[in-house]
Amino acid sequence: MSDPGANPRPAVPRTLGADADAAYVRFDNVQKSYDGVTLVVKSLNLDIAKGEFLTMLGPSGSGKTTCLMMLAGFEPATHGEIFLNGRPINNVAPHKRGIGMVFQNYALFPHMSVEENLLFPLEVRRMPRDEARRRVGKALEMVELPGFGGRRPAQLSGGQQQRVAVARALVFEPDLVLMDEPLGALDKQLREQMQYEIKHIHESLGVTVVYVTHDQSEALTMSDRIAVFDDGVIQQLSTPDELYERPQNSFVAHFIGENNTLHGTVADIRNGECRVAIDGCGEEVSALAVNVERVNGRTTLSLRPERVEIAPPGTDGFNTLEGRVEELIYLGDHIRTRLTVAGHDDFIVKVPNTHAHRRLKIGEAATIAWLTEDCRALDPIAS
Amino acid sequence: MAATSIDMSTTATGELLTADGRPLKESLQRSLRRRKLTALALVAPAVVFLFVLFGMPVIYLMTWSVDDTQVNNALPRTFAAYQQWDGEELPSEPLYEAMFKDVAEASGIQIGRASTRMNYAKSKWKSLMKKTKRQVKALLGTDPDFAGPYKEALIGIDKRWEDISFWHSLGIMKDPYTLGYYLNSFDLQYGFGKEVVQQPENRRIYKTLWMRTLMISVIVTLACLALGYPVAHLLATLPLRYSNLLMICVLMPFWTSLLVRIVAWMIMLQQEGVINDTLVWLRLVGDESRWQMMYNFTGTIIVMTQILLPFMILPVYSVMKGISPAYMKAAQNLGAPPAIAFLRVYVPQSLPGVGAGVILVFIVAIGYFITPELVGGKDGQMIGNYIAYHLKSSLNWGLASAMGVILLTAILILYWVYDRVVGIDNMKMG
Numbered sequence: 001m002s003d004p005g006a007n008p009r010p011a012v013p014r015t016l017g018a019d020a021d022a023a024y025v026r027f028d029n030v031q032k033s034y035d036g037v038t039l040v041v042k043s044l045n046l047d048i049a050k051g052e053f054l055t056m057l058g059p060s061g062s063g064k065t066t067c068l069m070m071l072a073g074f075e076p077a078t079h080g081e082i083f084l085n086g087r088p089i090n091n092v093a094p095h096k097r098g099i100g101m102v103f104q105n106y107a108l109f110p111h112m113s114v115e116e117n118l119l120f121p122l123e124v125r126r127m128p129r130d131e132a133r134r135r136v137g138k139a140l141e142m143v144e145l146p147g148f149g150g151r152r153p154a155q156l157s158g159g160q161q162q163r164v165a166v167a168r169a170l171v172f173e174p175d176l177v178l179m180d181e182p183l184g185a186l187d188k189q190l191r192e193q194m195q196y197e198i199k200h201i202h203e204s205l206g207v208t209v210v211y212v213t214h215d216q217s218e219a220l221t222m223s224d225r226i227a228v229f230d231d232g233v234i235q236q237l238s239t240p241d242e243l244y245e246r247p248q249n250s251f252v253a254h255f256i257g258e259n260n261t262l263h264g265t266v267a268d269i270r271n272g273e274c275r276v277a278i279d280g281c282g283e284e285v286s287a288l289a290v291n292v293e294r295v296n297g298r299t300t301l302s303l304r305p306e307r308v309e310i311a312p313p314g315t316d317g318f319n320t321l322e323g324r325v326e327e328l329i330y331l332g333d334h335i336r337t338r339l340t341v342a343g344h345d346d347f348i349v350k351v352p353n354t355h356a357h358r359r360l361k362i363g364e365a366a367t368i369a370w371l372t373e374d375c376r377a378l379d380p381i382a383s
Numbered sequence: 384m385a386a387t388s389i390d391m392s393t394t395a396t397g398e399l400l401t402a403d404g405r406p407l408k409e410s411l412q413r414s415l416r417r418r419k420l421t422a423l424a425l426v427a428p429a430v431v432f433l434f435v436l437f438g439m440p441v442i443y444l445m446t447w448s449v450d451d452t453q454v455n456n457a458l459p460r461t462f463a464a465y466q467q468w469d470g471e472e473l474p475s476e477p478l479y480e481a482m483f484k485d486v487a488e489a490s491g492i493q494i495g496r497a498s499t500r501m502n503y504a505k506s507k508w509k510s511l512m513k514k515t516k517r518q519v520k521a522l523l524g525t526d527p528d529f530a531g532p533y534k535e536a537l538i539g540i541d542k543r544w545e546d547i548s549f550w551h552s553l554g555i556m557k558d559p560y561t562l563g564y565y566l567n568s569f570d571l572q573y574g575f576g577k578e579v580v581q582q583p584e585n586r587r588i589y590k591t592l593w594m595r596t597l598m599i600s601v602i603v604t605l606a607c608l609a610l611g612y613p614v615a616h617l618l619a620t621l622p623l624r625y626s627n628l629l630m631i632c633v634l635m636p637f638w639t640s641l642l643v644r645i646v647a648w649m650i651m652l653q654q655e656g657v658i659n660d661t662l663v664w665l666r667l668v669g670d671e672s673r674w675q676m677m678y679n680f681t682g683t684i685i686v687m688t689q690i691l692l693p694f695m696i697l698p699v700y701s702v703m704k705g706i707s708p709a710y711m712k713a714a715q716n717l718g719a720p721p722a723i724a725f726l727r728v729y730v731p732q733s734l735p736g737v738g739a740g741v742i743l744v745f746i747v748a749i750g751y752f753i754t755p756e757l758v759g760g761k762d763g764q765m766i767g768n769y770i771a772y773h774l775k776s777s778l779n780w781g782l783a784s785a786m787g788v789i790l791l792t793a794i795l796i797l798y799w800v801y802d803r804v805v806g807i808d809n810m811k812m813g
């Protein structure tokens with residue numbers, strides 16, 4: 001494992017909650033190791049504002065779930081401190097943190113009815129019986145399951161169990177709710193429906209939500225901000241549109257959405273833009289100098305497929321490269337076109353299915369064109 | 384909907400028919416028959432095995448426990464004549480004649496069996512019958528045409544034939560079936576008129592024995608639960624490499640001979656044993672007042688608990704293994720302190736395993752006999768020891784069978800109660 005300081009990707013600026021006092025949840029230089037040899041979470045600094053919906057997104061093993069478990073209190077931080085509402089909570093037992101949580105497989109108690117499950121957090125808080133029942137009824141109404149109180153979890157469908165789990169995490173009115181891949185076990189349609197419902201519950205209750213997922217579309221749909229995790233480090237922390245349109249490094253560009261890469265060498269850096277000589281064809285193109293260090297350094301260019309055009313000859317103001325059409329996939333509203341560009345045959349262009357665009361043929365030579373502002377020069381990855 | 388008409392007709396009663404006109408139900412059954420036959424053929428050997436080696440013995444056991452035909456078979460004339468006797472004074476000539484002829488005709492083995500049974504009704508019957516058989520044989524040897532007077536002859540053989548109580552005791556045995564063995568199992572017996580009376584005071588042992596057996600089983604079961612539950616929990620929650628080691632420790636006793644284990648305990652528990660020596664060496668106990676931990680109730684409890692512990696740990700463990708650690712986390716996250724979370728969330732989910740373990744240990748314990756035999760001494764004996772004693776020493780198989788059936792019934796009642804209280808479907812053996 002490399003030293004976190006030597007990571008070529010830059011530390012990410014905090015856009016929200018930079019003021020420590022305003023942060024509702026704060027990770028202060030938190031590190032976590034399970035075996036004393038490797039760090040699962042490397043020097044995590046993260047501020048979460050009150051009422052925010054923050055998603056921790058990343059591949060498995062990136063440390064996102066570990067962060068959530070440290071926040072819930074089930075894993076101690078090896079180093080650093082976690083603050084909740086300005087109070088350090090490293091030595092606070094999980095049951096005293098007052099944080100709601102939706103578990104991956106819901107963890108509904110199978111020997112209790114739905115109502116008993118929801119009453120549980122209120123009973124351990126010694127809430128009067130009538131008040132507790134009223135709250136449970138309200139919570140079940142919120143997740144649109146009134147009248148289901150007498151059922152056992154096993155008698156519910158996956159989606160209904162999910163709603164009960166959400167209701168149980170909210171019934172004792174915590175200010176912070178953690179969700180650990182709560183939609184992972186549902187089918188696609190139900191998952192999308194639940195995304196909106198959770199989003200609406202978040203908006204109407206104003207609770208702070210920390211949500212863990214490896215599904216980027218889920219993250220983009222629901223979040224105020226997304227923290228992209230890889231290798232125990234937050235690679236980028238920003239809003240969904242920012243994340244998609246302005247990835248700060250190659251990992252983020254690759255992980256979020258579809259992405260074309262071109263490898264090359266930096267020839268010149270000027271005014272936030274750079275000239276890059278593309279491997280394989282030698283031509284120079286312009287790109288935004290997002291994450292390049294020096295002239296003659298290696299870089300990877302990132303281009304979204306929908307921001308590239310198959311250019312009619314003689315286009316001004318565009319960067320262009322020559323390619324050859326390898327494959328055409330008809331998708332109705334657009335045609336997914338795979339080309340060989342600069343020696344690699346995996347360059348994808350989404351050609352809109354409009355009158356203005358002429359039909360391409362396989363094997364045909366084509367010129368691809370893009371604007372400099374849509375092309376980002378990032379840290380090099382192995383070609 | 385009916386864009387295309389499906390070629391399917393119905394009978395007059397509205398049953399669906401298949402394409403070839405057979406009722407659908409019949410066709411379905413026909414198509415499933417082969418599968419059913421295969422399934423049946425696969426389970427047949429096990430069912431036959433179970434019936435021959437378990438079902439039949441149980442049926443025999445139940446028959447023996449009520450069977451009272453030994454005397455009837457040996458003395459048919461006597462019992463026919465016995466019906467006429469008023470029982471007021473000594474029987475008259477016909478009953479003596481019947482007895483004489485029965486004894487003369489019955490084989491030695493028949494008389495042996497019958498007299499053993501008669502001896503349970505009244506002692507001294509055995510010697511009387513043997514002596515009579517011998518003398519009658521001798522008498523007929525010298526005078527094959529002997530034709531009475533039989534009363535005189537029998538009384539001449541033995542004065543006891545003049546004792547009316549012997550004749551009265553025959554009344555207990557006149558029916559081919561008897562509940563006498565069951566009465567004996569509870570320190571009761573038939574009086575001469577088949578009325579139920581208590582055994583003589585010096586022969587009352589079984590009621591205490593049943594109570595003690597029940598008590599030992601309950602104590603052993605509770606001790607196993609108290610000791611086994613934490614071990615099972617540890618087994619289910621430790622990381623694999625530690626839990627494997629622990630599992631071997633739990634299973635080790637299974638791989639060791641029962642006798643070796645009991646002898647090991649005897650070495651530990653005896654008055655000059657390891658525990659007492661250590662206590663004396665530590666000066667916690669005086670040399671003259673060493674603890675008596677063996678050949679008594681305590682010894683039986685200690686050793687049986689150790690031997691039956693795996694029967695508790697394994698079913699409890701197998702259920703605990705299936706309880707996701709997420710439940711405990713969820714409970715704590717919802718605000719329950721660890722102890723409350725354990726009691727309200729973990730323990731209820733482990734109950735199916737506890738039920739299975741309790742039933743298993745209790746059933747094995749209630750019929751145990753090797754351990755009490757070796758370390759039980761006098762007040763650590765259980766009902767199993769007496770069943771074994773009647774099977775191999777006193778040869779009172781009727782009584783042994785009756786006690787066996789009572790044990791079986793007790794276990795069935797336990798099952799029934801468990802089913803009513805917890806539900807047998809809830810039990811998980813692993």
